[in-house]
Amino acid sequence: MTTLYFTQDHEWIAVDGTTATVGITDYAQSQLGDIVFAEVPAAGTRVEKGKEAAVVESVKAASDVYAPVTGEVIEGNGALGDDPSLVNTAPESDGWFFKLTLADPSELDGLMDEAGYKAFVDGL
Amino acid sequence: MTDTNPEADIVENAPETLPLDAWHRAKGGRMVEFAGYHMPIQYEGIMAEHLWTRENAGLFDVSHMGQLVFTAEEEGVDVAAALEALLPADVKGLAAGRQRYSLLLAENGGILDDLMVTHLPEASPFDAPGGYYMVVNGATKWEDIGHLREYLPDEVTLSHLYEQALLALQGPKAVAALARLAPGVADLTFMTAGAFTIGGIDCWVSRSGYTGEDGVEISVPAEDVEALANLLCEQPEVKPIGLGARDSLRLEAGLPLYGHDLDEETTPVAADLxxxxxxxxxxxxxxxxxxxxxxxxxxxxxxxxxxxxxxxxxxxxxxxxxxxxxxxxxxxxxxxxxxxxxxxxxxxxxxxxxxxxxxxxxxxxxxxxxxxxxxxxxxxxxxxxxxxxx
Incomplete structure (x- = not known):
């Protein structure tokens, strides 16, 4: 069973047991505009909660994608190298950035659920 | 997720609004602060707007730019000679209705601004027969005006046309679209200009731009700019285009942007101009x-x-x-x-x-x-x- 969480930095994290998939939200991609480049971490990379884990660039600007939780990357989404626009067209499915193994599931406690994130975005 | 290189030109004072502000917002423009004004960075998306302009015609609001007119205070004052003391262009050799790219230079040859200067014919909406019309960058216009007022002789009058808006219509279909409303514009060639009535509005139109494409720039009274923008956007070739695509279009065209590719530390030779x-x-x-x-x-x-x-x-x-x-x-x-x-x-x-x-x-x-x-x-x-x- 998959549980979806969101950060105030506009990442989503879909958690299934101790593994999770991370991407940026539809709101984030709409704010960034046309994505022309994405760089994802390689398998084996250790990422830390709140620290830069990936890079996404629109026509206009470069942005960092932060790790919502600490863990070890299992897989980066290689499809983004060939077609970074997947982040625009399918931000919360095929446009995912990386999968990781959670180091400390309690880090999820401070994150928002879908309704909480929607309220957060509506308030921006 | 945060921007690591936000590139809005930050200014100290609260940004001002341009005459088309509400129009941009109604068209879905995402407004950002640029050169001291609220301006649309994009409508439907930079990539789509960029490609639309290369294939069709894009309408850009560039009313933040400074529009200046130089006239002689009295008979016998040589305005061209006065401008030549500040610019490296052959202003004296500029025939009426012709436009030229030039640079405002500092004493050490550094570039204070880049600009367009046009020799006005007898008839123009600016009521300045034989005078000179200049368009300077929005972010530098106040310093330019100060510099020009300081260094031009008192017998040359500088008027800042702050009640004129400026639109650019750019792309391979731009002139065909505009010629439907003002047939005479099709006779303009690159870097020439003239007075035209478009939908009953008195405009000054030059065949020039900042995208590398064919197209025009249109000076129009601020009170009429919304009517003109609507008239242009009714043409099937025309969509409004934001600052984001303006930047990517001019970069592909190899055209420098003042404050970024040109500044007081660069000279015309270093800038390859x-x-x-x-x-x-x-x-x-x-x-x-x-x-x-x-x-x-x-x-x-x-x-x-x-x-x-x-x-x-x-x-x-x-x-x-x-x-x-x-x-x-x-x-x-x-x-x-x-x-x-x-x-x-x-x-x-x-x-x-x-x-x-x-x-x-x-x-x-x-x-x-x-x-x-x-x-x-x-x-x-x-x-x-x-x-x-x-």
Whole structure:
């Protein structure tokens, strides 16, 4: 069973047991505009909660994608190298950035659920 | 997720609104602060707007730019000669209705601004027969006006047309769309201008722009600009285009942006704008920085502005360093980004003269990563101006 969480930095994290998939939200991609480049971490990379884990660039600007939780990357989404626009067209499915193994599931406690994130975005 | 290089031009005071502010918002424009104004960065998306302009016609609001008119206070005052003391252009040789690109130069030859100057004919909406019309950058217009007022003789009157808005209609179908409303504009050639009535509105139209495409720039009274913008957008070829695509279009066209690719530290020779130095002016002198600029023409400048195509897919942007073989910073990227029309990262950079020839490999450093650029003749996308005789 998959549980979806969101950060105030506009990442989503879909958690299934101790593994999770991370991407940026539809709101984030709409704010960034046309994505022309994405760089994802390689398998084996250790990422830390709140620290830069990936890079996404629109026509206009470069942005960092932060790790919502600490863990070890299992897989980066290689499809983004060939077609970074997947982040625009399918931000919360095929446009995912990386999968990781959670180091400390309690880090999820401070994150928002879908309704909480929607309220957060509506308030921006 | 946060921007690591937000590039809005920050100003101290609260941004002002332009005459089309509400129109932009109604059209879905995403407003940002630029040059002291709220301006639309995009409507439907930078990539789509960019490609639309290259294929059809894009309408840009550039009312933030400064529109100035210079006239003689009395009979016998030579306005052209007065302007030539501040610009390297052959202003005296500019026939009525003709426009020229020029540079406002500091005493040391540094570039204070880049601009367009036009010799006005008898008939224009500006009521200034024989005067000169100038368009300067929005971010620099107040300093330009101060500089011009200080250095021009008192007998030359400078009027700031702050009640005129400015639109640019750019793209291969721009003139066909406008000619439906004002047939005479089709007779203009690149860098010529004239007075036209469009939908009953008195306008000043020049065949020029900042995209590398054919097109026009239209000066219109602020009170009429919304009616004109609506009239233009009713044409099937025309969509409103934001600042984001304006920047990517001008970068592909190899056109420098003041404050980024040009500043007081750069000279016309280093900026590779030698075409803006008229032959007669080079020979006669009499403009600021003449001795230094001529020496640079003779011996070369230390750095030169070049175009780069960057390997890979990641854009290398303004501020990235140009490195020599030992890793020392010897130059700088001044504009850079993804090129929607050629689908690759492109940039403008100042590089040492010895590395400025086409094909030279340039090592770039951005946020700790190394990239390779190849010096490439500009424009990256061929200009399609409607030149006389073409």
């Amino acid at each position: 030698g075409f803006a130095l008229s032959k007669r002016r080079r020979e006669e002198g009499g403009f600021p920085g003449h001795a230094r600029i001529m020496a640079e023409r003779e011996n070369g400048s230390i750095l030169k502005r070049v175009g780069l195509v960057v390997e890979g897919r990641q854009p290398v942007r303004e501020g990235a360093a140009v490195l020599d073989a030992e890793g020392n910073e010897v130059g700088r990227v001044t504009s850079g980004g993804h090129s929607p029309s050629t689908n690759q990262p492109i940039a403008m950079a100042y590089v040492p003269l010895a590395s400025a020839q086409a094909g030279a490999k340039i090592t770039l450093s951005q946020r700790g990563k190394i990239y390779t650029g190849t010096v490439t003749p500009m424009p990256f996308v061929p200009h399609r101006y409607h030149r006389k005789g073409a």
